[in-house]
Amino acid sequence: MTSADPAWQLFEQRFGALRRARRTESTLIFVIVLLVFVVSAVWTDFSPVKIAEGVPRIGEYFEKLFSIQPSQSAPSEAILAWPHLFGGIRQPQSIAYWFYRFNVYAALLWQTVQMAILASVLGYCAAFVLAFPAARTLTGNRVVVFVSRRLLEFMRTIPQVVLAFILVWPFGIGPLAGVLAIAIHTTGSLGKLFSELSENADLRPVEGVRAAGGSWLAQMRYGVVPQMLPGFLSYGLLRFEINVRSSTIIGFVGAGGIGQELKRVIGFNIYEEVSAICILILLIVVAIDLLSERVRHRLIGGLV
């Protein structure tokens, strides 16, 4: 095979053309991405000058989060130091001094988790009920399918925090508004997942139940639910993880949980408490993630 071979030349020609086309396409995409980037940066005032100005302040702020100021004039020092680490609550630079309001945080964290539990259960039940009319294969009536689908879509598209903010007006400041907001959002997103699961269900058991004279309800209960149970449970737990995360922030608009406290300490610039709360939130979120992952694997393993 030499370069004079016509087949070779044809190959080279075609390969070259393909390569050029690919290269043009890549360049075009790159240019568009860059152009949108520049337009967005101009629009949001995201200029290099501003960034350069802001970056040292970010470092400064994060440094303050992990330091204490013993008195007004004294220079700040590290929040923890080895020699004092296990000193009492009155000893600066000890863990106990940093987390001196641990009992308050713990109570609020527990409230946060309970909000997530209640909201998940309420949303789960509502989603479970709404998923059947929203599944095309299970409901004959097109209007019912359409209406329940739009309802679910509406529920999950409104941002949770906005919903909580609105619900705080009629239901008062406190966890109730947060629970309702998270529950509504959970209904929307789980309802969609559940209805998709139900559409993938094998219809033969349903026909079997119908043949035996079962009502629509009995068809769903004995034909569909047993097939969907592992999926329902695993999605439900996954949603619980997400809800724990959301309930930590829902307090910013006055809807209960640790977020309310975090907003307060950030507003008052009580730096060491900000870092303490953030670390606790991080810990609880990671702990719940790990726990629910374990339970999920167990449930799926046991049921399939």
Place this chain on the structure above:
Amino acid sequence: MSGAVAHLLPRPALGRRALHWFLGVGALAYLVYLLWLFDFDRIFTGLPKLWVIIRLMLDWGRFTEWDHAELLRSMVETVAMAYLGTLLATLIALPLGFLGARNIVPNAVFRFLTRRIFDGCRGLDQFIWALVFVRAVGLGPIAGILAIMVAETGVLAKLFAEAIDNIDLKQVDGIRSTGASRVAELRYGVLPQILPVLISQALYSIESNSREATILGLVGAGGIGLRLSERIQINAWDQVAYVIVLILITVASIDTLSRWLRLRLIGGPSQRG
């Protein structure tokens, strides 16, 4: 119909059934306790007020007097924040993903530390990052962009690291056997394999972040959220409803656009064999 066949099934042992009952009743009691704890009776006093708010929301009689220019500008700002944040996060997450992958960095301790950094960025919600960044760099969209960037870097870096973990090493070996450098190995052996994951994830992130960015403004990090919170605080419910509709339309159109782009760029699952 359950009664007809139930007696044919083997019954579980009595102890087991008692345990199940006990657990069921316990869970139910706990739920009732939670309902009591969170003042669920307030729902009934709140519902009439909610109805008033909904009625006010639906009255768009003064549509022409609203500040449309400001709202639309903020809406575009929100999308721009999401785009910038996600793009920067993708650029940062790609090298981090390489550092967190098992087959690129064999050192387990280093990899463990890198992955914990991803978890740290991911564990705190974007909203909390926004709050911190508003304090650090001041009010405005820059705080929002940085918040999206940090939180999304954690998410994307983890996904990229997993994608790189799962690549086919034969292609890398092939490149290496031609005597290519380490960088060329990554560029021609690894990158083409993870590019579809990368693009589809980045697009998906832009979608979800433009959803998230709508609320960042509630803490002063720019975008439509600020306008929304102003209007909620002065109880201008008609405009609140309008802003929500704007958000819904924007999110829906970004979803559609990104779905189209995804299909266009990576094709269906079967096209790239």
